[in-house]
Amino acid sequence: MRLLNTLIVDDEPAAIEGLRLRLEAFPQIRVIAEANSVAEAIRAINTQMPDLIFLDIEMPEQSGFELIRQLQPEQCPAIVFVTAFHQHAVKAFEVRALDYLLKPVKRERLAEAIARVGEVTSIRADKAQLLAAVAELSTEGHNQSSSTAEKTTAAEPQYCIESQKLVIQDGRNPIQLIPYQDIIWIDAAGDYMCVHTQTETHVMRARLKSLIDERLPDVFVRIHKSTVVNLTYIEKLQPLSNSEYKAVLANNKVLKVSRTYARALKQRLLG
Template structure:
């Protein structure tokens, strides 16, 4: 039986304790950590690379949605939301083969969620699917996605994200640490926030990002000004450590160019 390295994220200690007790009945679940807020959860994710996260949505400071936005697409674990939402969560998650648990969590429903995750080990939900579900929840209704080619623009020294359903966001290039892709979605990461826009990486690159940005993976662009060091891995790959201690993988395809620029 394959074991699932599992992380529990919820700001309510009683909720984590109750879920942990119920999960102890499932031999395939190996709880490797617990977190009560997003930043602590991200630290555990970077350290242990969990296979599965039981994730609360409503938490003080940053929500469960913010945690999802921080995950790298190529290493996105299975996500089971633990939520009080129900009106649109059912449609969003069922359509996209994700799962959710309504509080208080029932053991029978928990068993169904674990079975679903176990059966999808070789076809895990992608970050694109999770973001699409989050998009439906945050909009509050099922809508056709806007044209990804027109959801952003680049003007002078700022990236302008335009979404007809959200306020226009103007993000200075100097504030952007890295950008990662999840299908038709792009996550733009700054020190404090993550902005999601419907766009494709190739379209963003065609718009000619400043010279300080370099592609380091098929799904990742980094701002070179925020790289503090490179750590060599096997097969000519590297880890790029950013100014906020975020660790990004540099694939062999792009490692030579990055090393030549930084050294």
């Protein structure tokens, strides 16, 4: 039996307490942290590295789907969504969460969800699949009466780069121009990338290699096969085992620096 280090994320303290008490009946579950917001959850994930998250969807400021956008692909835990809104249940399942639970959580359904987690070989979530579904959900309001030509454009998202800004254009949402100086880091999962600024995370359909080949400004450095970071936001490097590091950013985000890219990063930081 695998012991699963578990994080509970919900903006309602009573909901967290109720779920934690129910989870005590399952010896394979060890609750290591609780969070009332996406920001708290990110801090807990960075420090505790859970195997499993019970994730509420509807929360103030940022939803559970926003948390998905901020997870590094190689560190994405298994996810079981928890929601009081039935319309989210099917959506949650469609984003390839291992399962979803409706509030109030019943013990029988909780047992089924935990059994499902225990059955899978790898309990890491596939962020590429999660992002694909989140991107689809974010465009549900798009006018379904679009012409065939418009639908073709929407099915083939594009992006381009200007000297001072990254231009994101996917054919369905307004064109977004993001100053490079505002971009803290970019991570990729399959055909999708998350562009992180201080206040927002933008999802764009493109591959990281293509973006790098289009000559991102020199201030951006690759620290992992799926991650590039703006050097100006790195505040310190914390050594790990196997010559790897953690890069601590100005917004307290912690990113993994793989051994492959650690030496080049240190050289850039030391001048």
